[in-house]
Amino acid sequence: MDETSKVSRVTFRTLLAWTRGSRRRLLFALLCALAGSGLGLAQPLIVNRTIEAATAGRSVAGLLWLLAAVFAGQAALQAWSTFRLDQAGEGVVQRLRRAMVDQLLCLRMAVYDRHRLGDLISRTTTDTTLLRDVLATDVVNAIVNSIVVVGGVGMMFWLDPILAGVVMAVVIGSGAVMALVLKGIRRETQAAQEATGSLAAELERVLSAIRTVRINRAEARESAALARSTDDIYGHNVKAARLTAVVSPAIELAVQGSLIVVIVVGLARVASGDMAVGELVAFLLYVNYLAVPMAGLFDIAPALQAGLAALQRIQEVLDLPVETDRLRTDRPQTDQFRKEPVAVAATVAASGLVLHDLRFRYTDREILKGASFRVPRHSFTAIAGPSGAGKSTIFSLLGRFYDPAAGSITLDGRDAHTEHTTGEWRSRIGLVEQHSPLMYGTLRDNLTYAAPDAEEPWLHRVVEMAGLSALVKRLPDGLDTPVGEHGSSLSGGEQQRVAIARALLARPEILLLDEPTSHLDAAHEQLLAQTLHLISKECTLLVIAHRLSTIRSADQVVVLDGGRVVAAGGYDEIRDHLPAQHAAA
Numbered sequence: 001m002d003e004t005s006k007v008s009r010v011t012f013r014t015l016l017a018w019t020r021g022s023r024r025r026l027l028f029a030l031l032c033a034l035a036g037s038g039l040g041l042a043q044p045l046i047v048n049r050t051i052e053a054a055t056a057g058r059s060v061a062g063l064l065w066l067l068a069a070v071f072a073g074q075a076a077l078q079a080w081s082t083f084r085l086d087q088a089g090e091g092v093v094q095r096l097r098r099a100m101v102d103q104l105l106c107l108r109m110a111v112y113d114r115h116r117l118g119d120l121i122s123r124t125t126t127d128t129t130l131l132r133d134v135l136a137t138d139v140v141n142a143i144v145n146s147i148v149v150v151g152g153v154g155m156m157f158w159l160d161p162i163l164a165g166v167v168m169a170v171v172i173g174s175g176a177v178m179a180l181v182l183k184g185i186r187r188e189t190q191a192a193q194e195a196t197g198s199l200a201a202e203l204e205r206v207l208s209a210i211r212t213v214r215i216n217r218a219e220a221r222e223s224a225a226l227a228r229s230t231d232d233i234y235g236h237n238v239k240a241a242r243l244t245a246v247v248s249p250a251i252e253l254a255v256q257g258s259l260i261v262v263i264v265v266g267l268a269r270v271a272s273g274d275m276a277v278g279e280l281v282a283f284l285l286y287v288n289y290l291a292v293p294m295a296g297l298f299d300i301a302p303a304l305q306a307g308l309a310a311l312q313r314i315q316e317v318l319d320l321p322v323e324t325d326r327l328r329t330d331r332p333q334t335d336q337f338r339k340e341p342v343a344v345a346a347t348v349a350a351s352g353l354v355l356h357d358l359r360f361r362y363t364d365r366e367i368l369k370g371a372s373f374r375v376p377r378h379s380f381t382a383i384a385g386p387s388g389a390g391k392s393t394i395f396s397l398l399g400r401f402y403d404p405a406a407g408s409i410t411l412d413g414r415d416a417h418t419e420h421t422t423g424e425w426r427s428r429i430g431l432v433e434q435h436s437p438l439m440y441g442t443l444r445d446n447l448t449y450a451a452p453d454a455e456e457p458w459l460h461r462v463v464e465m466a467g468l469s470a471l472v473k474r475l476p477d478g479l480d481t482p483v484g485e486h487g488s489s490l491s492g493g494e495q496q497r498v499a500i501a502r503a504l505l506a507r508p509e510i511l512l513l514d515e516p517t518s519h520l521d522a523a524h525e526q527l528l529a530q531t532l533h534l535i536s537k538e539c540t541l542l543v544i545a546h547r548l549s550t551i552r553s554a555d556q557v558v559v560l561d562g563g564r565v566v567a568a569g570g571y572d573e574i575r576d577h578l579p580a581q582h583a584a585a
């Protein structure tokens with residue numbers, strides 16, 4: 001991701017920060033695990049006492065009952081704490097997923113331009129699932145095993161510091177080998193997850209344009225490109241597996257080595273009278289008791305690295321810049337940018353919608369170079385101009401998807417950026433984009449998207465105004481008929497009219513329509529022209545128009561060229577400035 005430089009490398013502390021909210025439960029579960037381990041660690045001591053009692057000819061029944069009770073208690077406490085720790089792990093992932101979903105819905109528009117949606121989705125689904133698996137099993141096991149190992153090692157040192165020191169030397173030697181391979185495992189796992197994100201992004205690209213792929217007979221080419229991503233995932237995972245394979249022999253070495261060393265050194269100490277047989281048996285039981293959790297710790301380490309790699313990718317999403325619903329006060333003064341002549345005089349304090357000396361760039365190239373014009377209240381203004389002139393960009397600024405580098409947008413003298421929050425401003429605006437997407441759901445869901453509480457008579461009125469009445473009558477369940485993925489069961493013109501109705505239903509103060517006639521036939525185009533005049537009585541209407549019929553029916557036409565307003569006024573005043581295809585008409 002571009003913004004990775006700003007992202008700190010995640011550690012277990014990052015993970016720990018996400019346990020906020022369930023820490024009390026977590027602490028209680030850890031105390032249960034601790035108590036369970038304590039009971040486990042007491043068992044070799046009881047065995048030692050039992051051997052001593054049996055050797056001395058005393059009764060061992062009481063000790064055997066105690067052993068059974070301690071065993072049962074340990075099992076119950078471990079089961080309970082494992083469940084609770086597991087639950088806390090699920091809670092962490094749930095919080096992370098919620099945060100990611102909120103984040104993805106609120107990212108700055110420019111971030112969506114830079115990132116691939118498939119990858120963002122993969123981070124929210126695949127990476128959180130990987131982290132969930134690691135948290136639910138491996139982290140829980142790591143915590144429980146660590147407690148057992150620390151306690152067991154303590155008991156070993158208490159029983160016989162020399163033997164314990166020997167065991168530790170073997171274990172630390174194997175641990176050093178492990179530390180070397182763990183770094184590599186994390187690197188490869190992260191690369192594999194990156195490749196999984198790319199695969200998701202590539203799939204999203206191909207499937208969302210599947211008709212284009214088919215008609216261009218590009219299946220084999222796309223299949224080869226997708227295979228490259230799967231090969232990448234395979235390659236990185238195999239490298240990680242190769243490194244992980246080193247882990248098992250290291251564990252074997254630690255466990256077998258410790259046992260052999262303890263037996264050899266222990267027998268020598270028993271022979272020299274420095275150690276009792278019972279103590280050696282207890283010590284061997286500790287080595288045996290610790291072998292499984294110690295091996296578990298080594299085994300878990302690669303999985304934990306994979307979990308951290310997933311958390312890293314999650315954190316990168318959480319660190320992306322989001323849109324803040326605050327007033328902007330950091331804008332540069334307009335005057336210092338006013339180097340170009342303003343094509344149309346505009347009075348900032350004037351009523352209606354005023355765009356004053358707007359400057360904007362997406363990347364390096366300046367797209368708007370000081371555009372100014374005024375849209376009187378309850379009027380119908382058409383914006384015309386050649387392709388790439390910056391018409392849709394003006395709508396993007398009006399929707400506050402981007403902030404202008406300089407200049408201002410005011411409504412009745414109030415600045416869109418400094419005197420409205422984004423939410424307030426957008427509640428006053430309706431926007432129908434060139435390709436306004438419909439969403440999976442019913443026709444009603446789509447129509448009432450901006451106004452879920454719209455009253456039924458107003459809904460029917462809008463359906464009629466948008467020329468959708470015949471469609472609603474024809475559909476088997478009327479307004480409650482599903483429209484398919486992206487509205488695929490409706491024609492292009494129907495989708496466009498639904499998008500217009502959706503915007504109208506919310507009764508916006510300003511309605512922005514980007515090329516509303518592009519999919520309409522002559523009959524619907526005429527109906528829309530009448531509707532536009534009706535709408536302009538209720539709200540301020542701004543339409544990006546390519547068709548001469550729309551341009552001619554507007555109260556005012558603003559002609560944009562090269563990011564500047566080159567003419568504004570009635571059709572007769574501006575006709576000479578229209579692009580060639582209109583001028584010829």
Ligand SMILES: Nc1ncnc2c1ncn2[C@@H]1O[C@H](COP(=O)(O)OP(=O)(O)OP(=O)(O)O)[C@@H](O)[C@H]1O
Nearest residue numbers: 113362363367385386387388389390391392393394
């Ligand atoms: N998200 C973006 N990132 C970078 N450049 C962009 C982006 N969107 C648009 N542009 C560029 O900005 C310029 C103006 O685009 P815009 O869509 O505003 O033009 P337009 O006048 O609406 O054109 P058309 O009539 O063809 O829709 C174009 O050159 C376009 O390539």
